[in-house]
Amino acid sequence: QPTGPGTGRTDYEDMIRKGEVGALFNITTAHQVNAFQHIAVEQSRLHIPLLFGLDVIHGFRTEFPIPLGLATTWDPDLVEQTARVAAREASSSGIRWAFSPMVDIARDARWGRMAEGAGEDPYLGELMARAYVRGYQGTHLDAPDSIAACPKHFVGYGAAEGGRDYNSTEISEHTLRQYYLPPFHAAIEEGAATLMSAFSALDGVPSSAKPFTLTEILRKEWGFQGIVDSDYTALGELIPHGIANDGATAARKAFLAGVDMDMVSSLYHDHLAKLVRSGEVPEAAVDEAVRRVLRVKIALGLFENPYTDETKEAGAMLHTDSVALARTAAEESFVLLKNSSVGASPLLPLPGTAKTFALIGPLANDRGNMLGSWAGQGRAQDVITLRAALNERIGSxxxxxxKGAEFLGGTDDQLEEAVKAAEQSDVAILALGENASEMTGEAA
Incomplete structure (x- = not known):
């Protein structure tokens, strides 16, 4: 079921009392988490605690560079440290499950979600996958500041044709095993507790209903015993994919293929019990899926410690050393593509003779876009813009x-203003890039 702010749902409490909800996401404060958890543990028949998840992609309250930026550091230890900070902050708000890391190999720069992964190289993807899992899960998954990792999107999602998000993919088994599977395998070897199946179709079969990848490879070859969770509405989308005419058929095909938990579509909630009674789904298969979910909850220590200490939440955010780590990660992520010569010397570092600077571009003074896509609980008010930093460094x-232009388009007056600023300065600095909310990330 859709959960969290903005969905308009008001029946969570009743569903939790009836034992109809096993996990919630988009609940972002310890107080909210505890309110729902008390109902599950104290008022439901089986007293099974809920698992709270969130898209913690490159930080929770302290924001780090986007995952593609972190990958350009080529420093798994640094990435592990950033994930550890994210885990400490998220867990202080009751979030014990991160829908991260995204380990899809991506080789078409038109695909907006390339920003969430490590790029095109399987080896680098493996290193980053392991680093995130270690950082999120820590040395002991039942530690109060550890969260379950969820590598995604299994599998081939990053090969979307034409770079169009959600588009179909055609990948030979050789290419699948050589390039697209290794980062997932690395994450599983590192101990990832959960995994997310993809929206997209792989070789004509939706990934969330494909036994070959979900059962033959993941379960039988790799021995994975954790939760397989569908991506958002992926099971409901089996109908427009064309492999199911109704919700019951979609639920049956996804479940028997190997998806343990249905995110949002509510098809398991609505149909799975009926499918068991009709004999279309073996009860033993449901028992095994339940066992996998309980295994993760037990590993997280939720049965012993289901509640979050609300008094520690605020103090866990934006530690001085966490903010310093974010700066270090940003510095290490910079990529110098070219350093042309100006006269007898390269342009960088800038000469001491440069006194006046023109700062031009839509990203020069934009707090919100500095957070990047999937900014978690990051807040624009925390951002120091490039303009503010330069003002402090060299004086206004x-x-x-x-500004010079908008992300798309602009006016002649804006261009004239930019040209004038450049002509009156020793050095011109351009701050260009994409609109994080519209041009990168999902559906971009």
Whole structure:
């Protein structure tokens, strides 16, 4: 079921009392988490605690560079440290499950979700996958500051044709095993507790209903015993994919293929018991899926410690050393593509003779976009823009700022202002890029 702010749902409490909910996501404060958890543990028949998940992609309250940026550090230890900070902050709010890391290999820069992964190289993808899992899960999964990792999207999602998100993929088994599966395998070897199946179709069969990958490879070859959770509405989308005419058929095909938990579509909630009674789904298969879910909850220590200490939540955020780590990660992520010569010397580092600077571009003074896509609980108010930083460093009298253009389009007046600023300065700095909410991430 859709959960969290903005969905308009008001029946969570009743469903939890009836034991109809096993996990919730988009609940983001310890107080909210505890309110629902008390109902599950104290008022439901079986007293099984809930598992709370969230898209913790590159930080929770402290924001780090986007995953593609972190990958450019080529430093798994640094990435592990960033994931550890994210785990400490998220767990202080009761979040014990991160829908991360995204380990899809991506080789078409038109695909907006490339921003969430490590790029095109399987070896680097393996290193990053392991680093995230170690950082999120820590040395002991039942530690109060550990969260379950969820590598996604299994599998081939990053090969979407034409870079169009959700598009179909055609991948030979050789290419699948050589390039697309290794980062997932690395995450599982590192101990990832859960895994998310993809929206997309792989070789004509939706990934969330494909026994070959979900059962033959993941379960039988790799021995994975954790939760397989569908991506958002992936099971409901089996109908428009064309392999099911109704919700019951979609639920049956996804479940028998190997998906343990249905995110949002509510098809298991609505149909699975009936499918067991009709004999279309073996009761033993349901028992095994339940066992996998309980195994993760037990491993997280939720039965012994289901509640979150609300008094520690605020103090866990934005530690001085966490913010310093974010700065280090940002510095290490920078990629210098070219350093052209100006006269007899390269342009960088800038010469001491440069006194006046023009700062031009839509990202020069944009707090919100500095957070990147999937910014978790990051807040624009925390951001120091490039304009603010340069003002502090060289003084506002030496800085000429002009927006120059919008992300898409602009006016002649904006361009004239930018040209004038550049002409009146020793050095011009352009701050260009994408609109994080519309041009990168999901559906971009």
């Amino acid at each position: 009298k030496n800085l000429r700022y002009a």
